[in-house]
Amino acid sequence: MPELPEPDVAREWLATMTLIRRFEERAGEMYARAKVGGFLHLSIGEEATIVGSARALRDSDYLISTYRSHGHALVRGTPPENVMAELFGRVDGCSGGRGGSMHMFDISRRFMGGYGIVGGNLPIAAGFALSSDLQGTEDVTLCMFGDGASNQGTFGETMNLAALWKLPVVFMVSNNQFGMGTALERHSAVTDLQRKGESFGVPGMRCDGMDVLDTHRVIGAALERAREERQPVLVEALTYRFRGHSMADPEEYRTKEQVAEWRKRDPIALFSERLVAERVLDEAGVAALDEAAVARVDEAVAFADASPFPAPESLYDDVYALGDQVRGWYSVDERTPNVHKGEDERSMDHGDVPGREQYDRHAAGAHESSDDGDDVAASRPADTAQGTGAAG
Amino acid sequence: MAVVRYREALNQALREEMERDERVYLMGEDIGVFNGAYKVTAGLLEQFGEQRVRDTPISENTIVGLGVGSAMTGMRPIVELMTINFSLLALDQIVNHAAHIRYMFGGQVKVPMVIRMPQGAGHQLGPTHSHSFEALFLHVPGLLVAAPSTAADAKGLLKAAIRDDNPVIFIEHEYLYGQRGDVPDDGDHVVDFGEAAIRRAGDDVTLVGISRMAITAERAAQVLADEHDVSAEVIDPRTLRPLDLDTILASVRKTNRCVIVEEGWPHGGVGANLAALIQEQAFDHLDAPVGRVTGADVPMPYSKPLEQIAFPHEPQVVDAALATLRDV
Ligand SMILES: Cc1ncc(C[n+]2csc(CCOP(=O)(O)OP(=O)(O)O)c2C)c(N)n1
Ligand SMILES: [Mg+2]
Numbered sequence: 001m002p003e004l005p006e007p008d009v010a011r012e013w014l015a016t017m018t019l020i021r022r023f024e025e026r027a028g029e030m031y032a033r034a035k036v037g038g039f040l041h042l043s044i045g046e047e048a049t050i051v052g053s054a055r056a057l058r059d060s061d062y063l064i065s066t067y068r069s070h071g072h073a074l075v076r077g078t079p080p081e082n083v084m085a086e087l088f089g090r091v092d093g094c095s096g097g098r099g100g101s102m103h104m105f106d107i108s109r110r111f112m113g114g115y116g117i118v119g120g121n122l123p124i125a126a127g128f129a130l131s132s133d134l135q136g137t138e139d140v141t142l143c144m145f146g147d148g149a150s151n152q153g154t155f156g157e158t159m160n161l162a163a164l165w166k167l168p169v170v171f172m173v174s175n176n177q178f179g180m181g182t183a184l185e186r187h188s189a190v191t192d193l194q195r196k197g198e199s200f201g202v203p204g205m206r207c208d209g210m211d212v213l214d215t216h217r218v219i220g221a222a223l224e225r226a227r228e229e230r231q232p233v234l235v236e237a238l239t240y241r242f243r244g245h246s247m248a249d250p251e252e253y254r255t256k257e258q259v260a261e262w263r264k265r266d267p268i269a270l271f272s273e274r275l276v277a278e279r280v281l282d283e284a285g286v287a288a289l290d291e292a293a294v295a296r297v298d299e300a301v302a303f304a305d306a307s308p309f310p311a312p313e314s315l316y317d318d319v320y321a322l323g324d325q326v327r328g329w330y331s332v333d334e335r336t337p338n339v340h341k342g343e344d345e346r347s348m349d350h351g352d353v354p355g356r357e358q359y360d361r362h363a364a365g366a367h368e369s370s371d372d373g374d375d376v377a378a379s380r381p382a383d384t385a386q387g388t389g390a391a392g
Numbered sequence: 393m394a395v396v397r398y399r400e401a402l403n404q405a406l407r408e409e410m411e412r413d414e415r416v417y418l419m420g421e422d423i424g425v426f427n428g429a430y431k432v433t434a435g436l437l438e439q440f441g442e443q444r445v446r447d448t449p450i451s452e453n454t455i456v457g458l459g460v461g462s463a464m465t466g467m468r469p470i471v472e473l474m475t476i477n478f479s480l481l482a483l484d485q486i487v488n489h490a491a492h493i494r495y496m497f498g499g500q501v502k503v504p505m506v507i508r509m510p511q512g513a514g515h516q517l518g519p520t521h522s523h524s525f526e527a528l529f530l531h532v533p534g535l536l537v538a539a540p541s542t543a544a545d546a547k548g549l550l551k552a553a554i555r556d557d558n559p560v561i562f563i564e565h566e567y568l569y570g571q572r573g574d575v576p577d578d579g580d581h582v583v584d585f586g587e588a589a590i591r592r593a594g595d596d597v598t599l600v601g602i603s604r605m606a607i608t609a610e611r612a613a614q615v616l617a618d619e620h621d622v623s624a625e626v627i628d629p630r631t632l633r634p635l636d637l638d639t640i641l642a643s644v645r646k647t648n649r650c651v652i653v654e655e656g657w658p659h660g661g662v663g664a665n666l667a668a669l670i671q672e673q674a675f676d677h678l679d680a681p682v683g684r685v686t687g688a689d690v691p692m693p694y695s696k697p698l699e700q701i702a703f704p705h706e707p708q709v710v711d712a713a714l715a716t717l718r719d720v
Binding site for chain 2: 039089090099100103115116117148149180181182253310315316356357358363
């Protein structure tokens with residue numbers, strides 16, 4: 001059994017796992033109340049994979065994740081207020097309301113993003129590591145992805161290049177046993193995922209992803225190899241998502257017994273029991289941490305709700321980095337009959353364009369768009385009742 | 393006739409064609425046990441078994457490639473991609489392979505396959521899941537492109553696509569899956585490619601709507617009639633390759649004005665292409681520049697009100713139609 005870290009550190013890990021859990025639960029509630037749209041993927045059950053690994057990083061190391069990444073932003077210190085505001089599509093969101101649940105980002109904390117395309121983040125991670133190498137820094141990149149993503153072409157291609165070029169990167173596959181509704185053994189010929197990088201020159205390790213200590217220990221060792229030996233490593237974290245893939249998942253592909261079995265190893269319960277057993281905290285202390293997390297999430301919701309939507313005239317901001325070479329670009333769109341400069345969007349008179357009407361209606365909280373017809377509910381992709389499922 | 397949802401109409405087409413031709417089989421992510429991300433393939437695994445309804449790993453380019461190989465050797469695969477954005481991962485197999493194999497091998501083989509995928513904004517799926525790429529596929533010789541906007545067309549065009557000997561990009565729409573419409577019960581309800589549908593007859597302006605925008609255009613036509621005394625003719629091309637240009641030109645020669653409505657980006661869009669064709673073929677009949685109503689020239693934002701102004705709604709179509717009349 002791995003040893004506990006210093007008491008303050010241990011308490012912080014538990015507090016952060018608890019914050020992630022409470023945040024995710026509330027995000028789910030906000031989704032049900034239509035405060036959050038699109039696809040929402042929660043990390044409930046996988047908190048130890050997030051906190052155990054991220055706490056093995058230095059502040060200057062890069063972390064990159066998937067569309068299931070609220071927790072990754074939180075663990076790096078992005079305030080829950082800004083993560084929740086992103087879910088609400090508000091201007092104070094950590095991606096300015098542009099990205100939503102699947103596309104969190106916080107460059108100031110080297111949280112290099114959540115990515116909606118399965119497998120898309122792997123080569124990008126190797127690219128961060130290439131920069132570190134070229135720039136002569138000691139920084140390492142930690143790249144998280146899912147078992148399902150290990151079947152994308154980018155997986156093998158990235159393993160090979162990372163090993164060939166000796167890039168300082170650790171690949172962490174959070175094996176939560178499913179890619180959406182497809183069980184590991186139905187999507188991967190090799191189910192011992194830590195071995196999937198071997199033939200490319202990337203050695204594997206495995207950790208217990210329900211145990212924050214074991215995750216921390218193994219990822220720490222892998223990071224050291226990447227940092228010191230310039231040897232990329234693949235770490236498989238065995239874990240489980242307690243909730244559906246996204247909010248619309250009827251979970252017909254797994255049994256309640258299996259879920260119950262894994263829930264017995266709830267990473268937060270396991271760790272708090274250990275802390276109580278070793279007298280780092282007492283029961284009241286655990287409860288206090290939990291209350292603090294709930295209170296913080298309450299604040300995040302209040303903050304997100306008060307934050308405005310991005311202004312309509314910001315629609316064209318940041319399509320390009322405008323500078324010496326690119327002074328501007330010309331665009332045509334439905335809101336003006338004439339060709340106009342996209343970057344002049346902010347100075348256009350938005351009172352006159354028809355889009356304003358839609359904007360105001362939705363900003364005021366109306367849920368139907370004018371052409372949603374008679375089947376608004378049925379066409380919401382995440383509507384379980386209608387069994388429409390969710391692609392994300 | 394029965395009233396069914398668009399997704400059920402697609403499901404019927406798949407079921408009927410699989411019953412009709414045992415070479416037809418399905419591949420895709422979560423299409424079997426999970427019943428499909430949008431439930432289009434619901435119940436098919438149960439009926440046809442794992443050999444013909446194949447859950448795949450997340451490997452878009454490779455799944456499409458397997459489809460190409462097996463289409464070249466006697467099967468008729470249908471590949472489902474969860475969202476049109478994921479087809480970008482498979483562009484190599486779609487463009488370099490599926491579309492070109494027959495041509496580059498001197499006509500020795502055919503690639504009879506269908507690649508189905510939904511597109512469209514409005515559900516806050518953000519910049520990696522919400523686009524409209526008809527124009528991208530329209531660009532490629534060797535591909536056929538269908539974009540049904542009604543349940544009946546969804547069924548009839550999918551059946552035609554499955555029976556066709558060419559690779560077909562079959563573009564569904566996330567918003568339309570839940571929409572109901574009359575669908576003929578007949579097992580041979582096939583809608584031929586290259587036949588536009590005139591959704592509404594009119595004399596003053598022609599509105600051409602692509603995919604879901606055919607419906608937006610129809611609603612705009614109603615507003616034009618009710619509030620502006622303008623009679624708009626609404627055309628849904630239904631397939632973009634082959635394109636029924638004759639029907640569109642005949643309409644433009646009658647109305648002398650045209651607005652093309654699409655959800656995709658303006659530059660290099662379906663409307664840009666169609667406007668060029670119309671001015672080449674019917675310049676003398678035009679009383680105003682061909683208008684376009686398109687999605688905004690930006691990656692799709694997540695935030696709801698911002699997303700809503702980034703794709704067309706009826707008021708923009710009405711305004712664009714009125715603008716062609718003002719120019720007289
Ligand atoms: C290229 C691509 N294909 C398909 C999807 C749809 N999709 C989103 S998540 C997912 C399952 C991914 O499973 P896994 O990698 O195991 O991660 P998990 O969701 O379990 O965390 C799928 C198929 C996508 N987002 N991108
Ligand atoms: Mg998984």
